Amino acid sequence: MPDTVTTLDRPTKTVTRTTDAIVIGAGIAGMYQLYRLRQLGLSVQVFEAGSGVGGTWFWNRYPGARFDSESYTYGYAFDDALLAEWNWGEHFAAQPETLRYLNHVADRFDLRRDIQFDSRVAGADWDEAERRWTVTLDSGERFDCRFLITALGPLSASTMPRLPGIDDFQGQSFHTSKWPHEPVDFAGKRVAVIGTGATGVQVIQTIAPLVGSLTVFQRTPNWATPLLNAEITEAEQAKIKAGYPAMFELLRQTPGCYIHQADPRGTFEVSAEEREAFWEELYAKPGFAIWMANFRDMLTDPKANALFSEFVARKIRQRVKDPEVAEMLIPKCHGFGTRRVPQETHYYEAYNLPHVSLVDIKATPIERITASGIRTSDAEREFDMIIYATGFDAVTGSFDRVRFTGTDGLTLKEKWQDGTQTYLGLMSHGFPNMLTLVGPHNASTRCNIPRCIEQNVEWVAELMRYAQEKGITRIETTPAAEADWSRHVEELAGGLLYTLVDSWMTGINRNVEGRTTRRVLQYQGGAPAYREHCDAVAKAGYTGMTLS
Numbered sequence: 001m002p003d004t005v006t007t008l009d010r011p012t013k014t015v016t017r018t019t020d021a022i023v024i025g026a027g028i029a030g031m032y033q034l035y036r037l038r039q040l041g042l043s044v045q046v047f048e049a050g051s052g053v054g055g056t057w058f059w060n061r062y063p064g065a066r067f068d069s070e071s072y073t074y075g076y077a078f079d080d081a082l083l084a085e086w087n088w089g090e091h092f093a094a095q096p097e098t099l100r101y102l103n104h105v106a107d108r109f110d111l112r113r114d115i116q117f118d119s120r121v122a123g124a125d126w127d128e129a130e131r132r133w134t135v136t137l138d139s140g141e142r143f144d145c146r147f148l149i150t151a152l153g154p155l156s157a158s159t160m161p162r163l164p165g166i167d168d169f170q171g172q173s174f175h176t177s178k179w180p181h182e183p184v185d186f187a188g189k190r191v192a193v194i195g196t197g198a199t200g201v202q203v204i205q206t207i208a209p210l211v212g213s214l215t216v217f218q219r220t221p222n223w224a225t226p227l228l229n230a231e232i233t234e235a236e237q238a239k240i241k242a243g244y245p246a247m248f249e250l251l252r253q254t255p256g257c258y259i260h261q262a263d264p265r266g267t268f269e270v271s272a273e274e275r276e277a278f279w280e281e282l283y284a285k286p287g288f289a290i291w292m293a294n295f296r297d298m299l300t301d302p303k304a305n306a307l308f309s310e311f312v313a314r315k316i317r318q319r320v321k322d323p324e325v326a327e328m329l330i331p332k333c334h335g336f337g338t339r340r341v342p343q344e345t346h347y348y349e350a351y352n353l354p355h356v357s358l359v360d361i362k363a364t365p366i367e368r369i370t371a372s373g374i375r376t377s378d379a380e381r382e383f384d385m386i387i388y389a390t391g392f393d394a395v396t397g398s399f400d401r402v403r404f405t406g407t408d409g410l411t412l413k414e415k416w417q418d419g420t421q422t423y424l425g426l427m428s429h430g431f432p433n434m435l436t437l438v439g440p441h442n443a444s445t446r447c448n449i450p451r452c453i454e455q456n457v458e459w460v461a462e463l464m465r466y467a468q469e470k471g472i473t474r475i476e477t478t479p480a481a482e483a484d485w486s487r488h489v490e491e492l493a494g495g496l497l498y499t500l501v502d503s504w505m506t507g508i509n510r511n512v513e514g515r516t517t518r519r520v521l522q523y524q525g526g527a528p529a530y531r532e533h534c535d536a537v538a539k540a541g542y543t544g545m546t547l548s
Contacts, residue, residue, distance in 0.1 A: 015134065015142045015143055015144040016141050016142060016143055017045065017143050017144070018143070018144040018145070019042075019043040019044060019045045019143065019144070019145045019146075020037075020042040020043045020044065020145065020146050020147065021037055021042055021043070021044045021045075021145055021146065021147040021148070021149060021464070022044075022045050022046075022047065022133065022135050022143060022145040022147075022148050022149070023037075023044060023045070023046045023047075023149045023150075023151055024046075024047055024121050024135075024148075024149070024150050024151060024152060024402070025046070025047075025048060025055060025150065025151035025152050025153060025156075026046050026047075026048035026050075026053045026054075026055065026111075026115050026117075026151075027053070027054060027055015027056060027057075027058075027151060027153055027156075028055060028056075028076075028102070028449070028450050028453055029055075029151035029153070029437045029438055029453045029456065029457060030046055030048070030055070030151035030437075031046075031053060031102070031105060031106060031111055032076065032078070032453060032454065032457045033149055033151060033437065033457045033460065033461070034046050034111055034114055034115070035078075035109055035111065036457055036458065036460075036461035037461060037464060038114070039461070040461065040464055040465055040468065042464065042468075044114050045114060045116065045143060045145070046111075046114055046115040046116065047115075047116055047119040047120075047121050047135070047137065047143075048115055048116070048117050048118075048119060049118070049119065049120040049121075050117065050118070051117050051118050052099075052103070052117065053102055053103060053105075053106045053111070053112070053115065054098075054099050054102045054103070055151075055153050055156065056153055056155065056156065057095055057098045057099045057102060058099060058102075059156070059177050059178070059179075060095060060176060060177050060179065060199075061095055061179040061180075061181065062095075062174075062176040062177075062179045062199065062202070062203055062387075062389075063184075063202075063203055063206040063207050064094075064202035064203055064205060064206030064207075065094065065095035065176075065199075065202060066090075066092055066093060066094040066095060066098075066202065066229070067092045067093050067094075067098065068092060068198070068227065068287065068288065068342075068343040069092075069258060069287065069288065069448045070091055070092065070259060070286075070287060071088035071090060071091060071092060071093040071097075071098075071232075072088055072240045072244075072247070073247065073251060073257075073258065073259055073448055073451070074093075074098075074448065074449075074450050075088070075101060075450065076105060076450060076454070077244075077248050077450075077451070077454060078454060082105065082108065083241070083244055084241065086101060086104065087232075087237055088101075088232055088237075088240075089231060089232060090229055090230065090231055090232060091229055091230055091231075091232060091286060091287075092227055092229040092286070092287065092343075119137050119139070119141075120137060120138045121135060121136070121137060121138075121402050122136050122137060122138040122402065122403065123135075123136045123402060123403035123404070123405070124136070124148055124402065124403070124404050124405070124434075125405045126405065126406050126407055126431065126432060126433075126434075128407055131146070131432070131433070131473045131474045132144055132145060132146055132433075133145050133146075133147075133148040133433065133434070135148065146433060146473065147433045147434075147435065147464065147467075147475075148433060148434045148435070149434075149435045149436075149437060149460060150399070150402075150434070150435070150436045150437060150439070151437045151438070152398035152399060152402075152438075153398060153438065154394055154395045154398075154438055154444070154445045154449075155391075155392045155394055155504075156177075156392065156397075156398045157392055157393040157394075157397030157398040157400070157401055158175050158176075158177040158178065158390075158391070158392055158393075159390055159391060159392060159393050159397075159509060159511040159512055160175060160388055160390060160511065161194060161366070161388065161390050161511050162510075162511055162513075163366055163368060163369055164367075164368040164369070165368040165369040165370055165371075166369045168369060168370060168371045169369050169370070169371060169372075169373075169386060170371045170372065171372075171373075171383060171384045171385055171386065172184070172384065172385040172386075173385065173386040173387070173388065174385075174386075174387055174388065175388045175390065176199045176200075176203060176387065176388065176389050177392070184385075186207050186210040186211045186385075187210065187211075187212070188211075188212040189211050189212050189384040189385050190211075190212055190213045190215075190382065190383045190384045190385070191207065191211045191212075191213065191214050191215070191383060191384065191385045191386075191387065192214075192215045192216075192217060192373070192374055192381070192383045192385070192386045192387065193207075193214065193215075193216050193217065193387045193389055194217045194366075194374075194386065194387070194388050194389060194390060195217075195218075195219075195388065195389030195390045195391065196216060196218045196219075196220070196221060196222060196389070197222060197340075197342065197389065197391055198222075198340060198342040198343075199389045199391065200216075200342075200389035201222070201224050201342040201343075201344050201347050202342070202344075203387060203389055204216055204347060204350055205344055205345055205346055205347040205350050208350035208353055208356050209350075209353070211355070212355065212384075213355045213356075213357075214350075214353075214355060214356045214357070215356075215357050215358075215359060215374075215381060215383070216351075216356070216357070216358050216359065217359045217361050217366060217374070217376075218328070218329075218358060218359065218360060218361065219361050219362055220331070220333065220362075221328065221329050221330060221331045222331060222339060222341070222342055223309070223312055223331055223336045223337070223339075223341055223342075224341065224342040224343070224344040224347055224348070225283065225290045225291070225312065225315075225341060225342075225343065225344065226283065226284075226286075226343070226344060226345070227286060227287065227343035227344060227345050228284075228285070228286035228287070228345075229286065229345060230286075247259065251448065251451050252451075252527075252528065252531075253528060254292075254526075254527070254528075255526030255527060255528070256292060256446060256447050256448060256526070256527065257447050257448040257451035257452060257527050258287075258288055258292050258448050260287070260288055260289050260291075260292035260293040261292070261293060262292065262293060262294065262295070262296045263278075263293060263294060263295050263296060264296055265295055265296065266295055266296060266297045266301075266304070267295040267297055267298065267301065267303075267304035267307060267308070268303075268304065275307075276311075278295075279294075279308065279311050282294060283312075283315065287343065288341070288343070290341075291336075291337050291341045294308065294337070295308075298336075298337060299337050299338065299496060299497055299498065300495055300496060300497060302335070302497065305335040305336060305337070305338070305497055306335060308335075308336055309331075309335045309336040312336050313330045316329055316330050316348055317330075319348040319349060320348050320349075320351050320352065321352045322351070322352075325351050325358055328358055328360055329348065329351065329358070333501075333502075334501040334502075334503075335497060335501075337497075337498075338497045338498040338500070338501045338503075339498070339501055339503040339505065340503070340504075340505060359376065361376065364376040364377045364378040364379070365377050369386070373386075374386065390511055391504060391509070391511070392504065392509075393509050393511075393512045393515065394504035394505070394507070394509070394521070395439075395440050395445055395504075395507070395521045395522075396416060396420060396440055396507070396521065397509075397512065399412055399413065399416070399436075399439070400412075400413045400416075404431060404434070406430040406431040406432075406434075407430050407431070407432065408430060410430060412428065412431060415428065415430060416428075416440075419486075419519065420440040420441060420486070420519060420521060421482050421483070421486050422436070422439060422440060422441040422442075422477075422482060422485065422486060423477035423478075423481050423482045423485045423544055423545070424441070424442070424485060424533065424534055424537065424544075425439045425440060425441035425442025425443070425444070425445075425485075425489075425523060426439060426442065426456065426459070426460070426534075427475075427476070427477045427545075428477065428482065429476060429477050429478065429479050429482045430476075431476075432474050432475060432476040433474060433475055433476075435460045435463075437453065437456045437457065437460065438452070438453060438456060440521045440522075441485065441486065441489045441520075441521070441522070441523055442456065442522075442523055442530075443455075443522075443523045443525070443526070443527045443530035443531075444456055445521060445522045445523075446505075446522040446523070446524065447527055451527065452527055452530075455527070455530075455531055455534070459534050459535075459538065462538060463475070463538070463542065466538075466542070467547070470547070472547045472548065473548070474546075474547070474548045475542075475545060475546075475547050476545065476546050477544055477545050477546075478544055478545065478546055480544075481543070481544025481545065482544075484544075485544070489520055489522075489523055489524070490520050492523065492524040492525045493520045493522075493524045496524060499518065499520065502518070505521065505522060506518040506519060506520070506521070507519035507521050
């Protein structure tokens with residue numbers, strides 16, 4: 001979505017096209033929502049800012065971009081023939097393979113005929129008299145629909161650091177989410193990477209062997225653990241496909257829709273020897289097992305968390321040869337798993353290379369970007385390339401960058417300014433007929449995301465079917481239901497250690513003005529409980545909503 005909010009006059013009713021539904025975004029959620037609405041016989045128009053499908057996987061083409069959940073758990077599950085015909089090449093697929101898969105899905109179901117590419121939505125205005133939305137593109141084109149469905153993505157509003165001189169730099173520079181489509185030559189280049197979150201980790205470990213020199217500018221280190229990726233053999237491929245029904249049933253039952261389930265034991269219910277052996281076993285397993293299948297109290301008991309954090313710190317010290325650099329890479333302000341855990345492949349070993357250096361920008365802050373490089377408080381360094389791995393204005397940022405105007409002239413950004421308010425994470429009072437896939441307060445933002453996307457999309461499609469059958473033209477949550485759900489989301493987060501930490505998961509982003517207050521953005525009751533809530537609402541005739 002746009003990097004700045006576009007100011008629009010309220011539109012006239014002159015529109016290019018009228019449809020039953022408009023979907024914003026042609027990523028995993030938008031594509032599947034289009035498919036489901038078509039099945040209902042609705043006319044649908046999808047607007048996508050990019051020139052192709054894929055969302056996250058269209059934009060994020062940086063070196064090393066790949067899944068950190070198992071490929072076969074990530075793909076769509078709604079079509080048995082699609083599952084049977086697609087062969088994932090790696091247990092954790094890289095971006096090019098994932099984008100090929102999503103293009104295959106678009107081709108297979110002929111989705112592109114209802115998607116308008118290179119079309120960025122600037123604003124949407126509710127017309128109470130007509131009970132319809134007018135959607136305006138940044139080109140000025142206007143479209144009219146009964147139902148507006150956002151599929152914006154929780155990590156799509158990229159942010160640059162607030163540093164003077166960014167435009168002065170004369171070399172190559174890229175934000176990781178705006179990576180060029182053509183190859184980038186690293187040979188012999190003096191490269192800087194700003195940021196060591198999940199994206200930064202993937203970039204750094206991938207380009208470190210390719211560059212002339214690499215300088216990493218780190219504000220906050222993150223706990224990173226081995227991905228342990230591998231190609232999928234023919235025998236494994238056959239086993240995966242035969243096991244799909246059981247696997248997808250397991251994914252429905254686990255809190256984050258991963259194949260990993262928390263160990264039922266507490267950290268201090270076993271001996272020190274058993275505990276250490278269990279952790280060694282987790283460290284040697286691929287993917288998120290170490291985060292999702294750890295002792296049940298690891299993310300709620302500070303003492304348990306501190307003990308495991310020290311275990312991972314020892315691993316970092318073993319892998320990084322320079323003790324001073326190792327200590328710089330060990331987080332001191334948060335425990336393991338309280339921020340999203342980057343998965344790595346020889347990331348720590350990259351700092352053992354003689355041409356790789358690490359700069360702590362808390363100790364020596366970046367003062368400005370210069371024409372030739374980066375100036376910190378202690379030195380000025382020259383570079384041929386700067387890579388900004390500075391992340392996203394997560395979850396709500398993509399909503400802020402579209403001017404959604406509801407029933408009383410209030411924008412959604414204004415409504416959420418002092419705290420996000422939703423019902424089921426799928427709608428907000430004052431914005432009738434607007435459904436927010438993977439929105440704030442939704443289980444999808446703390447989930448193996450396609451699994452929760454499918455639940456969101458199918459629930460919305462069923463609501464659309466119900467509206468068709470009952471002749472309903474206006475759907476809105478009640479203020480009381482919204483307040484109850486928002487309070488429920490807050491209460492669920494109580495006692496979780498992650499709420500005490502500054503991160504995108506708690507709404508903190510120092511690259512965005514005003515993003516300095518912690519907020520609960522995610523439903524923490526787990527995907528099965530969330531699904532039960534949503535199903536109960538539908539079964540009872542859509543309680544908490546006014547339908548007319």
